[in-house]
Amino acid sequence: MVGQRKLSIFSILNTIILIGVAIATLYPVWYITVISFSDTVSVLQGKVFLWPKGFNFDAYVQVLKDSKIPRAYLNTIYYTALGTFINLLFTAVAAYPLAQRDFFGRKFWMLGIILTMFLNAGIIPTYMIVQKLGLIDTVWALVLPNAIWTFELIILKSFYENMSSQIREAAKIDGASEYRILFSIVIPLSKPALASIGLFYFMGHWNSFFLPLIYLNDKDMFPLQIILRDMLIFNSESDSALVDRAALAPQAMKNATIVLSMIPVLLIYPFAQKYFAQGVMLGSEKG
């Protein structure tokens, strides 16, 4: 009897705690969205908590009329699309030879690649190379310095290794070149793995903040995250820190920009679960 009662108390407590966790993660996102649809006066008076007050789209109209934000949005889409494509192409093409057990110099290549996970030169020397190559203020500065993530490369290599080698042997006997085997057999067969690592690459580019911060000076090239940061924290180097930073930018407009920037991510998110969990798991096993 006692055990039975304890158990149900535990279940109730557990449910309450878990609902608390869900609220804690969802509410901030919900709150941002609600503010973006509310009228400025209610927001400033601190009357908005759960539902929009004075529901309107003004903030969104303002954002779309703004000269910077739509362009930044297009920039982000462009950088993310190109960046993710280059990432996947480079990773897939690099993982394929490495997955062949008797590939020339395989051990040497793997050692060279894994060592880079431990040896990190830091921001400055990398910046200097990007500068030297003349990539500053080009999209390539955001794409090439991280064209391959070593972690994702190793994950994909393991995936290829576990694919049946019979397909490759059979294709070879039929006279297919390695290029043909890779692009018309191996890559199509590895779609689930590519989707999983592609998700991480995609998120990396869409949310990227530091690389555009250091590599882009041209305001017309700024992606969304930089624009957001400017709305959020202008003059963090000056004495305006004493002024309330949040009050400086129009709340609703800023939040509308955040919501717009979250839309693609939130659209992908429910479908990405499987791949996301897969990626985290594979990553942790390799780590």
Added chain:
Amino acid sequence: MQQPSVETGKLRTKKPLDSRFAATLKHIRRDRQLLLLFIPCVLFYVIFRYGPLYGLVIAFKDYSVFQGVMGSEWVGLEHFQKFFSNQDFWMLFRNTFLLGFFTLIFGFPFPIILAVLLNEVRVKWFKKSIQTFSYLPAFLSVVIISSMIIDFLSPTNGLINQFISFLGFEKKYFLVDPNWFRPIYVISEIWATMGYQAIIYLAAIAGINPTLYEAAKVDGANRWHMMRNITVPGLMPTVIVMFILNTGNMFRIGYEKVLLLYNPLTYDVADVFSTYVYRKGLLESSYSYAAAVGMFESVVALVMLLGANQLSKRMGGSGLW
């Protein structure tokens, strides 16, 4: 491309060194298509991973843009000496260490607890939904997370301050108060990472042998007993590995968030190696000095990681590699 078999036959009868050389050539020729595919990868790692390592020589030089890396003058350890004797050094060391340490100590238990609690849920859809919601923050950018922090803590109309004044206390300027920087950093870090780290532990729980639970049930154990005596011990190997990994990565601070949240009033507690390198190197253009600081940070991080691994081997564990 086919070589006459006569020639290969001739090579095979020669001295071992020659034949090894010939075998290598043959291997290269056989793998030529694969090697061609591999060129972009080699170029990437040489230019963007090993290139910067070579570029670190500027930490021992007085780099000037006009003279280039090669032409700049050697100054030995001057930049390191300057850094170690600078009063900033201990502040940066302390801040980096404390932010990492507090994140590790306070943040580590949360995903484990969440995973154990989720595992106790019997209603499938509820478990699935909560888990999905819990890792939503992993999809948000650091700029958005920082923006939320600033909004929620805003003294004019932030929710937290509205609540504080509702309770009758005075509003707080959280982000300009040095005492609050570390708690804000650590709590938001927990909020952002708890959900996806729980995935790893949930998978570990799923890997526990189900017959253990059945046997316990037969012996009359309730769910509390099973949680304490089967689930938690079954998780321990994963917990230990994750702890070592996190300890090794302790010095890798989420500097982007620091960069977004700090300001001159909180530099004393917030400034870490990476943000210092960014300011000195890229904003003030002291390349050599910043490179030296960055190199020191990398070395410390590497030592931490190797040390954590060694320790786990000493303690009878397998180590991470």
